[in-house]
Amino acid sequence: MASEDISYIEWGKLADTVAKEINSGARGVVIAHGTDTMHYTAAALSFMLTDLNAPVVLTGAQRSSDRGSSDAFLNLAASVRIAAESDIAEVGICMHASSSDEKMAFIRGTKARKMHSSRRDAFRAINDTPIAYVTKKGSIEIVGDYRKMEKRPPKARAETKFEPLVALIKVYPNSDPEIIEYYLEQGYRGFIMEGTGLGHTPILTEHPGRSWLTNIKSAIGEGAVVGMASQCIYGRVHENVYKPLRMLSAAGVVYCQDMLPETAYVKLAWLLGNNSNERAKELLAKNITGEINERITFDEFLD
Amino acid sequence: MASEEEKRYKDIGFMCGLEIHQRLATAKKLFCDCPTRLKESSETMANIARYQRAVAGELGAIDVSAQFEELRNRKFVYNVDKTNSCLVEVDEEPPHGLNREALLTALAFASSMNMKIIDELQPMRKEVVDGSDPSAFQRTILIGIDGEIAVSGYKIKMPSLFLEEESCGIVSNTETESVYSTDRLGIPLVEIDTDPYIPTPAVAKEAALHIGTLIRTSGKVQRGIGTIRQDVNVSIRDGARVEIKGLQDVALIDKFIENEVIRQQKLLEIKDILILENAKVEEPREVTVIFRDTKAKVVRQQLDKSGVVLAFALKGFAGILGKEVNPGRRLGTEISDYAKMGNVNGIIHSDENLSAYGFSDGEMGELRKQLSMTQNDAFIIIAAKREYAEKAIKFAVGRAKHAMVGVPLETRATASSELCTTKFLRPLPSGSRMYPETDAKPIMITGDMQRYGMRQAPDIEKEKEIISKLVENRDVAAKLLTSPKLSLFKRLVEETSTDPKLIANVLLQKFTELRRNGMDVDSISEESLIDTFIAYHKGKITKQAIDEVLKHLAKKEGKVDDIIANNDLDRVKGEKLRKLIESMGTKAKQTDINLLRNEIMAKYRLKIDGGELNEMLKK
Incomplete structure (x- = not known):
């Protein structure tokens, strides 16, 4: 199955399978996955696998394995190292850390993103540092904070309920806010806005019908949860700095800190699958499994 | 009731006020989530270079001191610290919410000085022109106004208490660039101001001591070098307001003020001569x-x-x-x-x-x-x-x-701490350097928060009672109260179960003695002191050996256990001591117990507890 065709149904099946393997004694799991949506799957598994006490590693290749130069072999070998030897009780992605066949990075599942359409080192930790690097020779170098495996048997619970009626909406100049009305008519319960900069949508525009505030208010009025992430990808959204931010925040939009838009989308849909709208709204901007960092340090950008 | 001295200062139009800056011991910084506890040396992950320009304040005027610094066209380099700073410190991310722990502490301090609490707090930006803040401003919030404290029979008005961000520490300064570290930037600090009518230099010193003691008794302040700084404003009639910045030793405040008065008098004499000379x-x-x-x-x-x-x-x-x-x-x-x-x-x-x-x-x-x-x-x-x-x-x-005009308005800094003299630092900033911080929301103070502040307000008299009971001596308690070692004393009592009297004696007398002998006892870490007292409490060393351990600690000779081992300071006790007595007694054929005792003590003074030895000799 191509990764762009994977849906929450497959995420649920994957989570169930992983939990089953772990609960029947696997000390870690490696999942081979197409790379395009691997970070969505990694985020979904991060939320769905609760009470996780084993490493779960997603990996793939940017060059197909039919060629001698493929990155698949090293990625897979490094992933197995993490799954078999590390004490990291988290879901993550393990792929090339640079274009060289030297070092692979293990990146937290909620903080990873495919940042290049073709390069081997396409996956990056966003607003975070990788948890670990694995060298070609197989040694693991821990560089970030992580949840450690506890001294009890490997274990996981799969909570796979997921609300498919959640939309990830990108705003852009000239974007039409009526799209929200369409979704509401379809019964959507949640929206993640991929806003500009610190988390803006057009609001104080002079062009009629192009302010998003009215539509966002009507969504919230109907009980939907609206979250805000930034299309800048790097950095944190903020609800005070500018007037439109304060207006959106006053209208009830949840500012999702430094969460990736894709992660915020997966999180909200998972929360709505398992909770009331009110509870989901409460939990959206609270850290559950490493998706929100209180501190972004200076070295956590591009490099 | 005006004293001779008070009258003398009144006659020359003496005006004097204090600004006390004290870092708070909160878990996180004022406007971000970085920890406030600093490591001994900071770890730099990047260097960034910035140039700053003077900007107009809310009244549209560019501040004279800001302009002055811009004139110097300096390059500012920031060593970005890994453990204690994030994007907020280097001005690459807007501030997070105001730290509640710091706010509540500031409320408690304001209450203890009988201040009125502002009910809607507005964070402000205070322009900083020396590069010590990468954003070129410091965030500051007025918390309380119109307070009053009683000091040596005078009522000192306390017009304001601010909650602020600490600035960067300076690493180096050359002709064209200043290098700063971001580790301490953003640690919460309170600025506590008196009004400018302190009657004499002696009362100014008393007031500084009183305020320092009051906030230290809260246990909510950081301790150690640089965590408290006092600024003094001084002027005399026909002179000018001069701010002496960053005085660390409260005991010398009066001397610095007296010298500033003399300096202004001399400058006025010079002015008179120059006018006569048509200079x-x-x-x-x-x-x-x-x-x-x-x-x-x-x-x-x-x-x-x-x-x-x-x-x-x-x-x-x-x-x-x-x-x-x-x-x-x-x-x-x-x-x-x-x-x-x-x-x-x-x-x-x-x-x-x-x-x-x-x-x-x-x-x-x-x-x-x-x-x-x-x-x-x-x-x-x-x-x-x-x-x-x-x-x-x-x-x-x-x-x-x-x-030829008289005394310039200046910010001055210590020139010599021995002579208590100061030197020009920069022109005195005018009032145009504040404007609202629009990145942070105003904070409403609720009744609950007000009441919390009042309940938690530090109280010197109550604290004195508690300390007096511990050390069984009111004079020692009074000394501890005004000593910067108060919190350390409390921590040592709590964590080492050692007799509080002994701890007070070491911190007050022994430390002073060792300091006089050139030992840098103030650099000994709190953890090492804890280890020392625990070693004593557990009978690993004798009381006399505590001094020795401290001397070695002051010379940075490693951990307490190593110092004990390397310098042969293990206490000889119990069975070992009995054997030692026996062997000494036999060797010297010594039968007179007193002589034997003296001989043993002369040889093993640091290793044997006198009381235990006496007990054993009696047997």
């Missing part, structure tokens, strides 16, 4: 040619680096530049401090011993001629790279002209 400061001109072949080293060195010599005449200033304004400081020194802001080493003036510099009579004669000087006049020369010399001489001319 005038001439414009500077280049006189490099005169010194082409000079043997005066300070000038020669500059000329060899293709520098220039600039000079100006000061009509009617003969003998004035050499007049002492404070111990070891003359008017010439004051002018020199201004010149140094142009990155030169200093000035040379006509009231100095010029032949000692190596100038020839010919050079001096020619200089006087070119500057059209008479016997009544003085000169100042500056030799440096042209760019620096030109800037420096402008500053020097400006300051020299002000000698």
